[in-house]
Amino acid sequence: TEGLSDRYAQLIGRPIDEDKLMNLFFNESIGLLTTFDVSGIAIPGLVLGLLIPLQSGSLISPMENYSLSFPDVLVLAQYVEGWVGTEILTSPAYEFEGVLVGQANDLSADDWWHQAFGGKDPLTGNYIDIGLNIGDYAGMSNLNAQEANYILNDPQIGIKSSFAASFMYGEFSGYSLPDDEGNQDIWDDEKVSNLYGITIDEAKALRGWMTDFYYEIVMPALLTFQSGGTTAYTTQPVNNWLYGWSDAVNEAFNRFPWVKLETNDTYFGSGGISTGDRSVYVVSTGGDNVGQQLAQGYINSDGDGYCDFKLDENNTLAEMINEDLDGDGLLGENEDLDGDGILDIDNETAGLYACAPGEIYGITEFLPWRAPHKEAATMNLLSNHVGNTLTSLEGTVGSYVENPDESFDLNLIGYAIAKSEVIGDTTYKNIDMIQHRINLDPASNQIQGKLTSTGTFVDAIPGALPVYLGADLDLKVEPISTAIMYGDVEVTFYLDTRGAGAMNPDFTNGEDVIPVFEIHTFTEISDDQASDFRDAVTDNLGPMxxxxxxxxxxxxxxxxxxxxxxxxxxxxxxxxxxxxxxxxxxxxxxxxxxxxxxxxxx
Structure with missing residues (x-):
């Protein structure tokens, strides 16, 4: 390090003292010349210390971390950023003189990356640790810079675009996403080779890079790093799991962080943040189907002036219309949500549908997360992924059944529709009843789509959130009143532990899945109610x-x-x-x- 201060001053143009320079270069976590490990990935210190704050538009953090003045940090940032090539502070980006390494042309940071990604490092002649030629795939890829740039940055199929999710769907499911006619191709080396115009070996290397390196190593490391140390699994009280917790990863990426599993007005521990609009139900109050659920939807109850979505007459998502009805000059901004003010119609930019206070919307005869518009949003992949086509709420029983001697459908807490099996006559508390049993097979009830609820094909990516629902119910129905007078319910949530892409787990081998959550409920007619019922009905029947x-x-x-x-x-x-x-x-x-x-x- 002898003469380091002088060399730094000559290069950057501003001298700093020796102690600050040592911290700037060799700090164990943010030094410009050091690296630190995150889940097996070597992260350069300058990424955390300088580049991330620079991308957020703030130099305060580097000033504090390196104990440097604003002019010192600004000059340093301009120099470093010039080589990185983001052109935030320095434009055009610096270029390395290619003649120094036998290259005909000078190299920018992008030039280097495109050559090194699918081939060899143009500066050293070796394969880099983060390119396609890693591990078992070394030597399989010989892409030129143009081919690499196309694979990385093409707006339609580049892996840096939204197509990366489509690519991973192919890797995990073994099929491409459906085309406009609903057809899917087998996703294999040949498919990827034809997609990008590369060799079969290069396709193998690219697929391996996406799954084994980027998905398995880089993404977890990035999420852990960006979210301040969050790991894949966490432990928290049951109230948080059920009614609300703030997800650190979503928060780190400036997304709405609050999530929940069960119904509640506000997220538990959020200080009153609404969970959104409440559900409403259409239930028969007379006739042979009295007490049966007919449909379900939502009511604008959270006071934000918007519906979460709206459906047209075909039960598909309604198109948004931007119109400034309240004359405030701002689409989607309403001066008076709770009074008599006129509401703007929708807000296409923000993806919001204008909604009057108390407006009921989204009514369908289906489980909300299995409704036709949800199926369409997943490119019609949802039902096959779930494992069943039982989606209709119409005729599902409430406290009463239509015919106790026949099988009936039951809505299991909004997750699934289950059919009962008639066991036969029984007696409970001296009341003649008909016993029904429901066994919900978890293998046919994958509930990822309800939990993720992205409204995209991500809800059907195998293994994205591999949770399955199983249930056992013992029900007893009194045949005269047709009331369910006894219910013993056990609901179990299972997690497939085999990782992304795994489907059709074996629930009997004790290895593929583990039960992670159980709900036990029991209800029955009370002794006093049973006595009154016998006096009112049973004991007053028959010839005597x-x-x-x-x-x-x-x-x-x-x-x-x-x-x-x-x-x-x-x-x-x-x-x-x-x-x-x-x-x-x-x-x-x-x-x-x-x-x-x-x-x-x-």
Whole structure:
């Protein structure tokens, strides 16, 4: 390090003292010449110390980290950024003199990366540790700079574009995304080779780089680094899991961080942040299907002036319209959401649908997360990924069933529709009932789409959030009232531990999945309710039901029992009278009622 201060001053143009220079270069985590390890990835110190703050538009952090003045940091940042090539402070970017390494042309940072990514490092002649020629794929790729640039940056299929998610869908599912006709190609080396116009070996190297390196190593390291040390798994109280927690990764990327599993008005621990609009249900109140759920949707209840979405008459997402109805000059900005002010129509830029307070929207006869517009949003991949096509709420039972002797559909807490199996007659608390059993097979109920709820094909990427739902229910239905009077429910959430891309786990081998959460609920008719029911219904049925005289219920049942008794007495009396007449040799035809006639006196 002898003469380092002088050399730095000559290069940068501003001298700094020796102690500050040593910290600037050799600090163990942010030194410009040091690296630190994040999940197996060597991260240069200048990334954390200088480049990330620079990209956010702030030099305050580097000033504090390196104990340098603003002019010192600004000059340093201009020099470093010039070589990195982002052209935030320095434009055009610096170029390395190619003649020094036998190159005909000078090299910018982008030139170097495009040559080194799919071939050899133009400065050293070796394969780099973050290119396609790593590990078992060394020597398989010989892309030129133009080919590498196309693979990386093409706006349609470049892996730095949104197509990266499509690429990973292919890797994890084995198929390409559906085309406009719904057709899918097998995703293999040949498919990738044809897609980018490269050799089969180069396609192998690219696929390996995306899955084994970028997805398995780089992304976890990046997420951990960007989110301040967050790991793949975390432990927290049950209330957080169910009702709300702030996701550190979403927060680090300036996305709305709050998530939950169950229904609640606000996110637990959020200080009152709304979970969004409430659900509304359409339930039959009369007829043969009384108590059955018919449809479900939402009501604008959170006071933000917007619906989360809207459907047209075809149950597809409605198109947004931008129109400044309140005349404030701002689309989607409303001066008076709670009063009589006029609301702007939608906000296409922000993806918001204008919504009147209390407006009901999104009503369909399907599970909300399995509705047709959700299926369409996943390119019609959702049902196949879930493992079943049972999506209709229409006819699902509530507290009553239509026919206790037949199987019925039940909505399991919004996750799945399950069919009951009729077991047969049983007695519970001296009440005759019909027993039903429901066994929800977790293998046919992958609930990732409900938990991720991105509204894209990501909801159907195999292994993105591989959670499965299983349930066992024992239900007993009273056949006269058709009421469910007994319910023993066990719901289990399973996590597939085999990693991304794994599907169709074996739930019996004890290796593929683990139960991560269970819900146990039990409800029954109380002893007092059972006694009242027997008095009101069961004990008053049959030929001798009148003899209970209404039991403890009394009232109208007592009156009905007395009337029934009178009819019994009259009936028995008539029978006895007939017997007497028969014994006397008389028939009813012999009985004549004398006619009494009167005439008017003349």
């Amino acid at each position: 039901g009148w003899s209970n005289f209404g039991g403890s219920v009394g009232g109208s049942l007592t009156l009905i029992s007395i009337v029934t008794l009178v009819f019994y007495v009259l009936g028995i009396g008539s029978i006895l009278y007939g017997v007497i007449l028969k014994r006397n040799g008389q028939s009813k035809d012999d009985i004549v009622i004398d006619e009494v006639s009167t005439s008017e006196s003349e």
